Amino acid sequence: MEDYKKPESNREFPRKMYQGNWKCSECGAEITELPFEPSGDRPIYCRECHRKRRGQRFNRY
Structure with missing residues (x-):
């Protein structure tokens, strides 16, 4: 069986x-x-604040 390596990014x-x-x-x-x-x-957000806000976006309801 071949080793499968997942790409780090889709870019x-x-x-x-x-x-x-x-x-x-x-x-x-x-x-x-x-x-x-x-x-x-x-507005511009640092990585940590961006992640917090992104999580809130999906938990609105």
Whole structure:
């Protein structure tokens, strides 16, 4: 039987990261790297706050 290795990501190429100096809109933590270029009109969350908010999104009811 062949060893099956699950891919680490479904992306073929690494995602572009944007460098900068931002603060989390929820906890104020410093953020120096984001997987998107912030537009300035939406809040930015650190990884921990993003995960908390993402979990709440699915548990609304």
